[in-house]
Structures are given as C-alpha cells and as structure tokens.
Amino acid sequence: MERIKKQKGQAAITDALFFLVIVMALVSFLFFFTSQYGRSVGEYASSKYASDYATSALKTVLYSSFSRNSDPLESSDEVDFLVAGLKEDYAYDKKIDYFKEDLTLSVKNVMNPVRNAFDYLFFIRVSDGSDVYKFPYFYISRKHFTTEQDEFFVGSVESEEREYYCAVDNQSDIDNFISFVGIQGQAISSIGFPLSKKLTEDEGESFHEGTVQIILWNPKHFEEDNTLFSDLNCIQIT
C-alpha cells in the first residue's frame, strides 16, 4: 500500500496515456466523418446533372431544325425538324442513312460542352412488333487513353476522342457493355416510325414503335478488342 502511494506519478501518466488513446480514437472518427460527409450527396448531384443533361440533349437533338439542302439554316428554303427527317428516312427503306450524318453532327454539337466529362452513346431502337429489336442508328463517342510508362512510373496520360458507328444485333450486348462502363445518366424517348406505302403493303403494318436513347458514363479505359465492346460490332469513323 505504501509502495502504491509512492507511485502516484506513474498512475497519472498512465491515465494521461489512456486519455490520449481515447482522444486518438475520437480524432480518427472525426477524420472519417470529414472524408465521408457529403460524398453520397456529391455523387447524387453528379448523377443528377448527367441525367438532366441527357434529357435536355435528347430534346434538343430531336426538336432542332435542320436544313434539308446544303444551305445554311437561316437562308435555307427547306427547313424541318430533324426528327421529321429521321422518320422520313426510316420510312423509305427501314434504315437511317440519308440523314445519318446530320443526326451525328447534331448529337456531337449538343454534347460538345460535356465532351471532356462524359463518354456517351446515342442510338435508335425499333421494334417491328416481334421481340427482336433493330438498331438503325447507333453512335458511340469515347475517350481512348494512352499512357507513357517506364519501368516503375506512369509518365503521362493522353486521351484521344474516338467515334464509332455500330451494328448492334441485340439489346443484351448493349446492357452488358453499359454494365461494364457504369451508367452515369440516361434519357429515353419513344418515337413512332411510319412506313412507306410500299413497306406497309409488304408487312401489313403502318408504323414501327421505336425509342431514342442517350446514355452517359464517366470515361473509362478499355481496349477495342474488349469482348463487351467488340460485341457491338463498331467501326471507327474518326
């Protein structure tokens, strides 16, 4: 008992060290709280922006005027909505080829402000009444990253914008690819494609139901021989 009384200093420093341990635990909690606070809100805000942008982009592409001849829009005598041109194009031969470049140009212009933030795909899907979908237009814009690397360190990373037209066979290939890149925002709009009189006589249907869809994701590195990408049968256009 006498010996313990004489060791007051040791008890005090042990208490202080315990206090220090408790404080360290509290400080760790505070740092964890700081790093996590608002993270989910930030992610939600980013995803919301991507979705809002995709919705606005889709409306803008479909409602914009375009010149049917090569004249500038303001002086052209043949001005129409782009969506009307697409319907007309599809009605002729169930393909979108005549106004394909106009559509691509419009999509690229509208997506230009966020071209560095997102990769995206834009496609039209048509159903002829059966369960099989057809994709008369499918466009992808993505960044391809190349790195210069020595034995130990990554030197520099450069990105190159690449564009593709794809001949997609089925929806599951798109779903698999989207699962791989991770969706950030998307917008979809239904659209009816009337058929020409000749096609209507052949098929007995007057129009095909379709959708126009745009999907955005954060740029992700992958090679073109990636199976999920190669399944889309894409051909680079730039």
Added chain:
Amino acid sequence: MHFCFSHRRRLNSKGYLGPIGDDLPSLIPLVFALVIFFSSFYSTVEAYNTKTVDFENDIAVVQVSASLRGTGYVSSLSDFEKTCNALNVRQPLFSSGLIPLEEEIDIFDLDSQYILDAETNNPFKCSNTDKVLTEGKALGANIKIVSRTYPLVLEKNFTDADGKEKTIVIPVKLVVVAWRE
C-alpha cells in the same frame, strides 16, 4: 525506473513542486491530446461548413436551371422572362442566360455572350444581382463558384432577304453561374 527514482527523490527533497509539478510528465500527453482534439474538431467543423455551402450552391443552381429549362423549348424572350420572374432565389448570387451552342463560355464575360432577342434587342438573361463576377473576385479566398450548362432549343422568328416570315428552332445552351461573396 529512472522516473520512479527521481520521483521518490523529489518527494524526499525540498524541491518538491506540488501536485501539478509532481505530475508534470503526465501533462505532456494530456496537453498533446487536447491540442490534437481541438485542432481536428476545428478542421472538421470547417470542412462541414465548406461542404454545406457547396451543397447549398449546387441546390440553388439545380433549382434555377430546372425552372429555366422548363420543357426544354424556349419560344420567346417574354416566355423566358416570365419563368425568370417566378424564381425566388436570394442567395447565392447567380447569372444565367442563353448563349450560342458553339461558343466557349467565359464566366467573367457572360453579359456580352447572352443571345439578344431579335425584336427587342434585350438579352436572354436571368439574374438576381447587378454585380458581375470578376477574375479578382474569383481569386478571393472565400468565394465559391458553381457553373452548370444545359442544351436547350430556342425558337427564332425572323424575316429573310425575300421578306418572308420564317421560324427556325436552333440549339443553344443555358448557362447558370452562381457564387457567394
């Protein structure tokens, strides 16, 4: 061992410093712990306040842009102004409007970039302040700037060279820049 020895020696000597002085070594981790705790607490509160302000700015920009976008189709300046007047945002300060789709945005010179209405020559602009964001302000320590861009379509009515009334729908972009001073 060394500590116990000196402690005992001090108790027996005339240089005894009293209860605080005697426990002086234990005060070092105590003070160290308190300093660490309060400094990390302060930095946590600072980070919390900073992020909260950022979120408030983000929310304000989302509200303003959602209202101004509407259906995504702007038919006229009066239509745009009507929507703008319905907005009730006091903080943060914001300036927004329509600019040509192909034009690069300069947030310090937005007023000269906004599209002018062909009839009235007034800009498609919506703002809750007469103040202008400058580079000097942007470099300030406490300023927070949030900027968002969305594509829209704008109906444009005009008379062509042949005197014919024409209507075209052009893609433009809605820019919203918000900041706190």
